[in-house]
Amino acid sequence: GHAAPEDAAMNRENVSNKIAAGMDRWQNTLEDMINLRSSNNQVFKDNYWAQNGFDELRRYVKQGSDFSKELAAILQERVEAENYYSKCLAKLGTKLSKACKESVGSCAEAWKHVAIEMEKRAEIHRSYSSALADELVKPMKHVIDNQLKLRKKIEGNVDKTTRTLTEWRTAEAKSKKQSHAAARENEKLQDATLEIRGISRSSSVGHIPHAHSILSAARAERLNNATSERDAAKLKVKKRKTEDAVKKTEVEYYNVCVQAERARLEWESSVVKGAGMLESLEEERLAQLKTCADCYLQLTAAVPPQLAETTNLLVGPIKNANANMDMRVVRGVRSVPAGASEQLLPDFYCEHTTLAMNRERRKQALLKILQLVKQDIDRERKSKQGLEKLSMAIKQTPTFGTDDSQQNVADKLYHMRSMLTYLEAVRYKITSSLNELDSRPTPQHPLASHIQIIRDKQGQQHSILKVPPWLQADYQSEVNKNLQPNYTALTKSVNGGGEERERRDSIMSRASSKLRIEHLSFRRNTEHKSAPATPVCSELPTPPIKTPTPEVLPPPESPLDWSERGAGDGLSNQQDSDFDEFSSQSDSSTDLTDMMKNENGEVPAPAQSIGKCRALYTYEARLNDELTLSPGDIINIHEKQDDGWWSGDLNGSFGIFPSSYVEEITTCI
Known part of the structure; x- marks a missing residue:
């Protein structure tokens, strides 16, 4: 406890x-x-x-x-x-x-x-x-x-x-x-x-004691x-x-x-x-x-x-940038005379007398090639004459043609002159081979000194004509004086719509019709040209000079006659022309008035009428070479062109008119 x-x-x-x-x-x-x-x-x-x-x-x-x-x-x-x-x-x-x-x-x-x-x-x-x-x-x-x-x-x-x-x-x-x-x-x-x-x-x-129970109670x-x-x-x-x-x-x-x-x-x-x-x-x-x-x-x-x-820092250089000044630099580079252009002339097997070939077959082959070249020269010359007339018409008529068409004419003239140079050089080579075959002296030619003969590693002979610089200078002066390209006009020519293209085609069509009218009305006399003196190169020696006899050029056909090449049969009666392409007097410098006169100073009579037609609708002339039509007018037809323009005269006026405005009549009224 x-x-x-x-x-x-x-x-x-x-x-x-x-x-x-x-x-x-x-x-x-x-x-x-x-x-x-x-x-x-x-x-x-x-x-x-x-x-x-x-x-x-x-x-x-x-x-x-x-x-x-x-x-x-x-x-x-x-x-x-x-x-x-x-x-x-x-x-x-x-x-x-x-x-x-x-x-x-x-x-x-x-x-x-x-x-x-x-x-x-x-x-x-x-x-x-x-x-x-x-x-x-x-x-x-x-x-x-x-x-x-x-x-x-x-x-x-x-x-x-x-x-x-x-x-x-x-x-x-x-x-x-x-x-x-x-x-x-x-x-x-x-x-x-x-x-x-x-x-x-x-x-x-609670128990009461009794006697008899005392013992029990105690127990x-x-x-x-x-x-x-x-x-x-x-x-x-x-x-x-x-x-x-x-x-x-x-x-x-x-x-x-x-x-x-x-x-x-x-x-x-x-x-x-x-x-x-x-x-x-x-x-x-x-x-x-x-x-x-x-x-x-x-x-x-x-x-x-x-x-x-x-x-x-960019302000000064950008402000000093001058496009006109840069263009003068570009024009200066362009005006620098370039080197002579090189034309690779054909070298035929029959030309080389050192190669084995029968004499008669060689001569016949050379004659056929010569005839083929002459035909191409005649065709190129006729086309060039027609294009020169068109170029003069463009120059004398301010409203005739656009800047891009003038540039196209100049480019084509240059191409034709270059092509004539090429063909004349080929003709000279063939003629020289014929003369050598016949033991005759080689004729004098102004391009003789510009032809260079080389051989490659295989021994093949190659004749290269280096185009005279005076030909290129003539073209450049022509472009710079009269046919300066215009960027805006060229852009319109390339990217322009159909209206501009139709207008240009219409002008070119009327121009060609006008040239045909002049050809039908007048004939051009034969022109005598002499070749200019050319520098002598040491690449190809020139034989003794022999004065060629001027050749007479027959009357040309239509100025824009693009007929196919004839057969090279050697039957052509046309005589060989002298190298009159490189005359000191350019055909394009002749005035249209002089071209319209013959050697007696008289104007030839107009071409004969091939029919008559009556005007159905009114048509106002837009250019000088067109006729103004009124309903009922009678026109004498001189020529019908495939492009829809006819040529004729009305009351003494000579010109072209659209064929869709007239109807052809069979009897004279």
Whole structure:
């Protein structure tokens, strides 16, 4: 009975010591918390005290860190974009510089400065991207990485104390449950003990002693007393156990509560410290964002003045660019006499007397080739005469033809002259071979000194005619004086619509009809021409000069007669003409009035009428060579053309008219 009070006293003393120690720790923790309070983390500690508040703070700080991380990634992409743009711009500047390297003139010089401007602009963007990377992206990534490590450490400490507090709260609830269960069991035993004592007392008072029952009562009392003593002893043992269990569970419950409170204080301390540290991290992050924004503004604001300064360097070169001055340079290059054009002449097997061939077959082959060349020369000469008339008509009639049609006429004239030169050189070669075959001297020819004979590696002979420069100069002077090309007209000619093309075709058609009218009305007399003196080259020696007899040119056919080549049978009665193409007097310089006169100065009679027609509709003449028609007019028909234009005379006026405006009549009215 004495041991129980002593145990209780010892337990109370231990509990008191533990409570005192716990209070000391709590006091120290509270002082530390008070010391941690400052102006920097006051707001965070006040607003994020509980567990839910700290979780919200953690989410907020994490969102800020994620924003900084994404911002750093975006700025890194901006750096890469600036760097890529800089590389592309530098590459384009280099390509443009190479493209302008061989060009001359003020316009090309302006574009050279554009290439330099591209390279300078590329350098500005490269420097800008490097500054962004060094002053923004790298510091921001460094701060983000360091804050991530510190934030994980802070959150780890808070999570650790939170788990400890949760464990002690769970143990506290379990110990509380056990303590309450032991107390309830003890109370039941205490009540049972009191009930047994009351029953024993009531049974001893209620029996009346008699003589005959004294022995039985004594026996029963002894039995009851023995049973009660056994029950009481058992109950006393059980009660002592329950009392000990109650004391034990209460002490354990108390200790667990104290430990839980200590864990709560530690958690609270970690939350307060973590909130303060997170505030410091957030303050550092926001300060860096502000600093980076200022730095970005400073770097970006410095770029436009540099770009403007680079762009201003283009003002002078571009202002000095002059297309007209560059065109004068181009015209100067174009006006410089070019070298002689080379025409590769045919070298027939029968020409070379050193090659094995029967004499008669060689001669017949040479004659056939000579006849073929003569026919082509006649055809080219007739076409050239007709084209020269058209050229004169274009010059004398301002409204006749366009700039591009004039250029086409000049080009065709040059081509025909070059072709005649080529054919004359071939004829000279064939004639020389025939004379050599017949043992006759080689005739004199102005192109003889311009023919060069070479041999290739296989021993094949090649005859090259270097076109005399005076022929090219004649063409260039003709173009520069009368037929200067117009870029706008050429553009319209190439890209123009159907109306312009139809108008040009109509003009050319009427011009050809006009030439036919002149040919039907007048005949041109034979002209005698002499060849100009030509320089003598050492490439092909010239035989002794033999003065050729001027040949008479038969009357030409229609100026625009483009008939097919006849058979080369050698039956032509036309005599060989002298090399009259290269006369000192150009056919194109003859006036139309002189061409309309014969050698007696008289105008030939008009061509004979082949029929009559009546005008059905009114037609107003648009050009000088056209007739004005009124319904009922009778026109004498001189010639019918396939292009829909007829030639004829009306009341003494001679001209052309559209056949769709008239009807042909068979009887004279």
